[in-house]
Amino acid sequence: MPKSVTYAGFILAAGEGTRLKPLTERVPKPLLPAGRGVMMDRAIEWLVSAGVQRIVINTWYKKNVICSYVEHIKKRLSVPVFTSSEAYLMGTGGGLLNALKLFEEDAVIVHNSDVISDVEPNRLKETFESHSHPVCLVCVPHVKGTTSLFMAENRVYLFDPPEDKKCVRVTYTGIAVFDASFLRTLPQGKGGLVEKVILPSQERHGPPVGILHTGQWCDGGTPEGYRCFQNIVNHLQKN
Numbered sequence: 001m002p003k004s005v006t007y008a009g010f011i012l013a014a015g016e017g018t019r020l021k022p023l024t025e026r027v028p029k030p031l032l033p034a035g036r037g038v039m040m041d042r043a044i045e046w047l048v049s050a051g052v053q054r055i056v057i058n059t060w061y062k063k064n065v066i067c068s069y070v071e072h073i074k075k076r077l078s079v080p081v082f083t084s085s086e087a088y089l090m091g092t093g094g095g096l097l098n099a100l101k102l103f104e105e106d107a108v109i110v111h112n113s114d115v116i117s118d119v120e121p122n123r124l125k126e127t128f129e130s131h132s133h134p135v136c137l138v139c140v141p142h143v144k145g146t147t148s149l150f151m152a153e154n155r156v157y158l159f160d161p162p163e164d165k166k167c168v169r170v171t172y173t174g175i176a177v178f179d180a181s182f183l184r185t186l187p188q189g190k191g192g193l194v195e196k197v198i199l200p201s202q203e204r205h206g207p208p209v210g211i212l213h214t215g216q217w218c219d220g221g222t223p224e225g226y227r228c229f230q231n232i233v234n235h236l237q238k239n
Contacts, residue, residue, distance in 0.1 A: 005129055007028075007177070008105040009047030009079075013040060013113040014060035014086055014095055019222045028062040029070055030113035031237070032226065035233035039220055042233065043111040044077070050109055050121035057113075058095040060086040076108045090189075093196025096178070097188050103180055114173030114220040116232050117177055119213050127154075127211050130193055134179035135201045135208035139170035140217045146171040156210035158194065158202065170210070173217055 017029030024032070040057075047055055055077075059066045067083050074081045077154035084099035096110060107128065109121075119138055128136040138158050142148055150161035150168045160168035178197065186200055201208055220229030 005107055005125070006105040006186050007050065007052045007125065008103045008108050008180075009044075009050065009052035009055040009056045009228065010096060010099060010103075010108050010110045011040065011043045011047070011055065012092055012095060012174070013066055013171050014058045014063075014089060016061045016089075017114075017221070020226060022196060023226075028057060028066055029064060029221065030057075032220075034230050035237045037233075038071075039229060040113045042116045043071075043113050044073075044081075045098065046117075046119075046121065047109060047111055048077065048079055050125070052079060052109060053105055054103070055081045056084050056099050057081065058084045058086060058099055060089045060095075077230075088190070091191045091196070092193040093198075094188070094190040094192075096193070097196060100180070100183055104178055107177055108180055108183065109177045110175065110219075110235075112219070114229070115174040115218070116220065116227075116229055117173060117175065117192065117213065117217040118215045119173070119211075119217070124175070124177055127209060128177045128232055131209045133201070133209045134182035135198060135205075136177045137198075137208050138173045138175040138211045138213055140173055140213050141171070142169035143171045143219075146219075151210050151212055154210055157206040157207050168212070170212060173213065174219065 004091040013030040017024035029039045035141045070081055082102050090098055112211045150167040152165035152167040218228045
């Protein structure tokens with residue numbers, strides 16, 4: 001990596017939010033109420049605190065509503081914000097690759113629109129910059145009902161964990177950083193983050209770098225998770 005890495009932020013906001021229906025039948029999930037704002041505000045605030053030079057938000061489901069919201073808030077933000085429209089739902093990996101034309105920075109920090117955490121941005125950036133691998137994933141101890149990944153010695157294993165290493169089961173948080181030059185070598189098209197980005201990085205560079213976060217983290221994409229998300233925001237805004 002360059003000695004002085006520049007970062008962009010990318011927020012995943014294109015999905016239908018099917019697990020939160022009927023709430024998302026009228027309002028896209030990123031714009032569901034949370035405290036005095038909406039869910040996506042927390043991702044934007046976190047990325048701004050991480051020092052990104054721009055933020056790109058991908059859109060598909062109810063894209064006009066999200067684009068209108070972005071136009072409403074962009075004037076009060078300290079960084080420029082752009083939207084990346086998708087003609088069809090491209091998936092997490094496909095959506096990221098589709099948005100590359102809007103990035104000029106060395107690396108892209110990805111943040112799900114429905115995630116809230118107290119992950120320290122500087123820890124993520126320092127870990128990424130101290131390794132030559134183009135991918136760094138933030139994980140938490142495994143959460144029931146989520147896909148199991150495995151971590152050993154700051155590396156993330158997607159499938160079979162190595163037998164000669166002490167591994168822990170983990171859950172991917174929806175927060176990660178990717179080297180932009182590596183992303184530009186990947187083929188465009190629909191697909192998930194694992195299929196389109198993480199597996200190719202593993203084939204070329206070995207298991208991705210990982211951070212095990214043991215602090216606060218919540219995925220607001222389910223009814224239970226959304227209630228948790230709202231409670232965290234309400235608590236933060238009271239203090």
